[in-house]
Amino acid sequence: MSKINDAIAELRHAPGVKGAAVITNDGLVAASSLATGLDPDVISGLSSYLMMTTNRSLTEGSYGACTKMLINATHGKAVLVQLDESYLVVLFDQFAEVAQADREVDETVTRIRRASKLA
């Protein structure tokens, strides 16, 4: 578990990242590193609603599951990446270049997957 926490904490230092969290498919926060003012429970609730709604509509349309989602909003950005039994949520400020942080996000995903398998 500490390896997942370490990976999340490291990702948090990437430019423009305001917070990151690993959330299980049923909406529990497995690990998180968030800026002050960001509530992990709120983020887990909102992101599980988003992932569940999107996945349900995709499955009903025989599209298969969503592996990654990127949201670009007026005052911030968010990336959600599906892991095995959970997903990673990364929140950025509005000025962040998400494409530039792709490498860090991918690395974190690999580290979390490896740590989950070992566990």
Add this chain to the structure above:
Amino acid sequence: MHLIQRMKIWKELRRLEQRAKEQPSPSTFVDLGQVYINLDLNDKAEGLAEDGLALFPKSIELRQLLDCARRGLRNRRAAELRAKLTRAPSPKLFRELALIQMDLGDSNALHATCQQWSLRFPDDAGCWLMLGQARLTSFYRDLAAREGQEAVQCLERAVGMDPKEVQSRRLLSEVLYRVGAVHEAQKHVQVLREIDPADQEVEQLLSHIATLTDTGAELSVLLDEVESHGSLRNASLEAAQPAPSAENSISEVRTGLARVLELAGVEKATFIRGSKAMVKGQIKDGRDPFLRIVRVTAKAAHRFARRLDIGSASKTIVEGDFGRICICVFGEALAAAQCASDCDVELVLSELQELVAGALHAVEE
């Protein structure tokens, strides 16, 4: 207020805030907004109404809440300005106060302000312009000859005091040609052209007036005619200009969708506004799952962003074994495309954005 009473109110407020978060609906937002307004927290009520309208854009109650909150904020600002004017009067403060009172529709207060303004600063034409504007608004609404006469008098006085002032002359010329005093209006528009020869709008106005016929009657007679007929003799420049036709707007959307579909890797594209959707590419009919996925995802992303306090979700990308679905939202309009994993997402999104922005004024079919 008693301490216990105050504690009870704050407790109720917290309960309503929690309810609005957990069960967002127009009624929960309005209940909370009313408490904010009662506590004189109009700025919070305004923010809440805006958030609510983002989720429920057709709610009349939320619009009323927004109006009420804005009215409260204007009243507060008006009180501040009145206090400032007592200490240090200036034309700028008088103008701001008069504008707020005009927005609030408080004509008595507006007249009192303009009276004070003209007494303190008799050489400033601003108060006559404000009064003229207020009278003109009433005239266009009720078509009462007396209001029209007073509006013209106020505007003529403003023009006489400051002949280089454009706004009063423009308003005066408009009311004159609309009631039928075309020659008189033409003179004012000629002066406007001399003031700013590069103004295209003045040129348009001049050519619009040239198409109208002058009745040759006195202004008071013309105003009486307007009152008895219940309509103005001539249409305004804006009303006379042809509106963008539905066919033009829709053909633009169609062309935009075709352009998106031409991009490498794009399989299907859609433009959705309200309950109507226009599609291009491999889409069978209105029941194609792609349309539902786009609608559901856009709505979920919008709620996610609003509740997370990061504004409105304008662009969303969903990736999976099917490739990518790119969605671009602006106001009520939404454009989306399904494309292969290796396509240029930035290019697709920029085309979708162009499509949505260009179609904002599209007239509903």
